[in-house]
Amino acid sequence: MTRATRTRAPAKTGVREDPASAYDMTASDEGIEQRTLACIVDNEPGVLARVVGLFSARGYNIESLTVAEIDRNAHQSRITIVTSGTNHVLEQIEQQLLRLVPVAKVIDVSNSSGGIERELALVKVAGKGDARVESLRISEIFRAHVIDTTNESFIFEVTGASQKIDQFVELMRPLGLVEVSRTGVLSIQRGKEKAG
Amino acid sequence: MDTQTPKQVAAEQLTGAEIVMRALADQGVDTIFGYPGGAVLPIYDAIYAQQEVRHILVRHEQGAGHMAEGYARSTGKCGVALATSGPGATNMVTPLADALMDSIPMVVFTGQVPTHLIGSDGFQEADTVGITRSCTKHNYLVRDVNDLARTIHEAFYVATHGRPGPVLVDIPKNVQFAKGRYVGPEAIEHRTYHPRTEPQDKRIEEALALMASAQRPIIYSGGGVINSGPAASEALRALAKATGWPVTSTLMGLGAFPASDKQWLGMLGMHGSFESNNAMHDCDVMLCVGARFDDRVTGRLDAFSPRSKKIHIDIDPSSINKNVRVDIPVVADCGKALKALVKGWVKVAGKPSDIKPWWKQIDEWRARKGFAYPNSKKLIKPQYAIERLYELTKDRDVYVTTEVGQHQMWAAQFFHFDQPNRWMTSGGLGTMGYGLPAAIGVQAAHPKALVIDIAGDASVQMTMQEMSCAVQHELPVKIFILNNEWMGMVRQWQQLLHGERYSHSYSDALPDFVKLAEAYGCHGIRCDDPANLDDAILEMINTPKPVLFDCRVEKAENCFPMIPSGAAHNEMILGKISGDEIGEAGKMLV
Numbered sequence: 001m002t003r004a005t006r007t008r009a010p011a012k013t014g015v016r017e018d019p020a021s022a023y024d025m026t027a028s029d030e031g032i033e034q035r036t037l038a039c040i041v042d043n044e045p046g047v048l049a050r051v052v053g054l055f056s057a058r059g060y061n062i063e064s065l066t067v068a069e070i071d072r073n074a075h076q077s078r079i080t081i082v083t084s085g086t087n088h089v090l091e092q093i094e095q096q097l098l099r100l101v102p103v104a105k106v107i108d109v110s111n112s113s114g115g116i117e118r119e120l121a122l123v124k125v126a127g128k129g130d131a132r133v134e135s136l137r138i139s140e141i142f143r144a145h146v147i148d149t150t151n152e153s154f155i156f157e158v159t160g161a162s163q164k165i166d167q168f169v170e171l172m173r174p175l176g177l178v179e180v181s182r183t184g185v186l187s188i189q190r191g192k193e194k195a196g
Numbered sequence: 197m198d199t200q201t202p203k204q205v206a207a208e209q210l211t212g213a214e215i216v217m218r219a220l221a222d223q224g225v226d227t228i229f230g231y232p233g234g235a236v237l238p239i240y241d242a243i244y245a246q247q248e249v250r251h252i253l254v255r256h257e258q259g260a261g262h263m264a265e266g267y268a269r270s271t272g273k274c275g276v277a278l279a280t281s282g283p284g285a286t287n288m289v290t291p292l293a294d295a296l297m298d299s300i301p302m303v304v305f306t307g308q309v310p311t312h313l314i315g316s317d318g319f320q321e322a323d324t325v326g327i328t329r330s331c332t333k334h335n336y337l338v339r340d341v342n343d344l345a346r347t348i349h350e351a352f353y354v355a356t357h358g359r360p361g362p363v364l365v366d367i368p369k370n371v372q373f374a375k376g377r378y379v380g381p382e383a384i385e386h387r388t389y390h391p392r393t394e395p396q397d398k399r400i401e402e403a404l405a406l407m408a409s410a411q412r413p414i415i416y417s418g419g420g421v422i423n424s425g426p427a428a429s430e431a432l433r434a435l436a437k438a439t440g441w442p443v444t445s446t447l448m449g450l451g452a453f454p455a456s457d458k459q460w461l462g463m464l465g466m467h468g469s470f471e472s473n474n475a476m477h478d479c480d481v482m483l484c485v486g487a488r489f490d491d492r493v494t495g496r497l498d499a500f501s502p503r504s505k506k507i508h509i510d511i512d513p514s515s516i517n518k519n520v521r522v523d524i525p526v527v528a529d530c531g532k533a534l535k536a537l538v539k540g541w542v543k544v545a546g547k548p549s550d551i552k553p554w555w556k557q558i559d560e561w562r563a564r565k566g567f568a569y570p571n572s573k574k575l576i577k578p579q580y581a582i583e584r585l586y587e588l589t590k591d592r593d594v595y596v597t598t599e600v601g602q603h604q605m606w607a608a609q610f611f612h613f614d615q616p617n618r619w620m621t622s623g624g625l626g627t628m629g630y631g632l633p634a635a636i637g638v639q640a641a642h643p644k645a646l647v648i649d650i651a652g653d654a655s656v657q658m659t660m661q662e663m664s665c666a667v668q669h670e671l672p673v674k675i676f677i678l679n680n681e682w683m684g685m686v687r688q689w690q691q692l693l694h695g696e697r698y699s700h701s702y703s704d705a706l707p708d709f710v711k712l713a714e715a716y717g718c719h720g721i722r723c724d725d726p727a728n729l730d731d732a733i734l735e736m737i738n739t740p741k742p743v744l745f746d747c748r749v750e751k752a753e754n755c756f757p758m759i760p761s762g763a764a765h766n767e768m769i770l771g772k773i774s775g776d777e778i779g780e781a782g783k784m785l786v
Contacts, residue, residue, distance in 0.1 A: 025399065042388055046335075053329055102388060
């Protein structure tokens with residue numbers, strides 16, 4: 001899943017900068033922020049398509065998305081979505097998600113005090129000599145594990161906040177970075193309560 | 197009706213097709229609109245074997261969908277339509293999208309290829325749940341006959357609870373043949389979907405405090421009041437009476453408040469009344485109930501009612517703060533919230549607001565007579581035709597549907613409604629071809645009533661084939677065509693915004709509607725003289741079978757007043773207008 005924020009269409013020329021019509025309301029680039037939302041949904045066929053379809057139909061961004069069943073007996077899944085938009089758009093996204101019949105709950109992970117976010121990445125680095133040693137040394141700093149090795153490559157497994165993974169990937173780039181696979185963001189709430 | 201209790205039938209084994217019919221009967225469905233085909237033949241076999249549910253055979257699945265919408269809108273019940281797989285299902289997409297936009301409760305059944313053929317590009321296979329996912333409130337593909345009864349009951353629950361909408365149930369043919377257990381509607385409880393209907397006391401108190409301080413208040417009501425049921429319309433009337441406030445309404449909300457009441461300002465929005473739009477612009481407190489600040493209502497957003505505090509009552513939280521920021525959101529069923537406001541007003545104020553200067557201002561706007569038009573003795577003006585239609589039918593049990601375009605706006609302006617559920621129109625999606633089948637659906641629900649589709653010559657041809665359905669089922673709908681030989685609203689925009697370049701908006705080679713009526717076995721009437729219009733309308737009313745009325749009207753008449761897109765409520769254009777009054781920005785926003 002791409003990390004880049006999708007660029008928005010620039011405001012049409014000839015249209016006033018402040019919204020003059022509902023057609024024009026999303027043209028503003030001001031105050032775009034990122035937000036992580038977790039949806040507790042009934043795990044029924046098509047539920048992921050409903051959530052993703054909502055984002056594409058209403059022109060919202062998805063920067064990362066993870067989904068898996070979390071309670072087999074209750075048929076519940078948790079979908080964690082990293083999205084971006086103005087505060088107004090983000091509020092709408094939450095409400096529109098709640099409108100979907102199988103969505104039981106939407107948690108604003110970014111704005112709740114107890115929200116924890118983690119991501120896992122597999123990072124392949126190829127190299128010899130000093131670069132190879134340096135990559136291993138940095139991986140220790142990041143508490144990454146080596147899960148596969150050949151004479152000329154490592155695969156690191158690294159877990160943490162997305163920014164930490166971004167940093168790790170950047171540090172590996174000059175040391176022979178080959179490719180990266182990331183899970184996207186997972187989230188959970190601190191404390192003893194259950195979200196569903 | 198079936199006299200067995202659900203418990204007695206709980207263990208009974210029925211085929212999937214029988215389960216469908218049993219579930220419909222248990223849901224109190226008396227009429228469905230459908231069209232047979234390979235993938236629904238087992239259901240048609242079950243229809244053949246029962247008496248409880250009447251089936252109206254349509255001529256195109258789109259017709260079935262709009263008939264179900266008309267049935268639903270005029271009764272407050274859930275409409276039901278049935279179509280086969282593939283093309284049957286894709287033809288249903290327009291009515292589904294229409295019902296979603298206008299919040300019409302509807303359950304649509306489609307056949308599907310057998311489960312083992314799904315995904316094989318089988319004959320008449322389409323990914324129906326995929327195609328309809330974004331034009332339904334919810335949809336289901338039923339792969340196991342033992343899930344069928346529960347799914348159908350759940351579909352009715354979802355369609356009619358919260359903000360109503362269309363729900364589709366896709367049933368593979370082998371599931372229709374398979375035997376399984378039936379469960380009654382009482383056993384169903386939805387896992388997650390429990391929309392809030394009771395207003396929060398705190399919000400009602402805040403709203404009442406704001407309302408008590410109002411100097412220039414207005415009630416802006418919408419289709420939600422009609423969806424909520426007759427009690428909501430009663431509560432709206434009670435609140436208007438208690439507060440003495442002026443009332444306006446959206447296109448979808450007409451009839452919830454009586455047009456004959458002196459507090460009624462007429463419809464608001466792009467072609468709404470001069471007084472309602474100016475009152476919206478200048479008000480200090482706006483009570484929006486069951487409406488959604490649609491772009492045709494707000495006009496230019498940054499100039500929309502700039503000095504008002506806004507209260508918004510809506511059952512759908514996503515409607516609140518979507519287009520317009522409001523000060524007091526009330527998430528609730530309209531009827532319940534309005535009742536709470538009526539009750540609370542007695543304590544907070546106890547008498548109508550003292551707003552004489554505001555009414556004086558409104559009366560000045562009224563005196564501008566925004567709907568005035570120059571009449572003619574030679575030609576029938578479309579406005580005059582609707583005025584006469586209203587005068588000659590108002591004392592009857594009358595229901596009106598429309599197509600989409602100029603005639604729709606003139607109908608909204610010149611036909612007046614004192615009761616809810618009497619006015620069926622495609623508001624959100626703007627579906628040309630809605631009115632004729634919708635009228636048939638209304639007539640099926642109200643066999644003795646006078647049901648009129650106020651139509652345009654272009655729109656009516658989109659679903660004209662359903663005249664054959666009306667004749668077959670002896671549903672004497674009256675199709676009153678304002679025939680100006682143009683796609684009138686397109687022509688109007690081309691005149692005003694596109695330099696009078698009338699690109700493909702003239703309907704050359706129109707059919708002879710009178711002969712067409714006769715070909716269908718209906719009665720055809722043509723009138724082009726204002727002096728004969730009353731007699732012709734009376735002839736239509738008194739004909740006990742379907743009628744196509746070809747009312748030849750002034751060809752170049754424009755629909756005014758009008759807020760050009762991109763303009764504000766207080767920038768309404770009355771009567772004659774020159775093209776350069778609409779700016780470049782406005783043109784783009786049409």
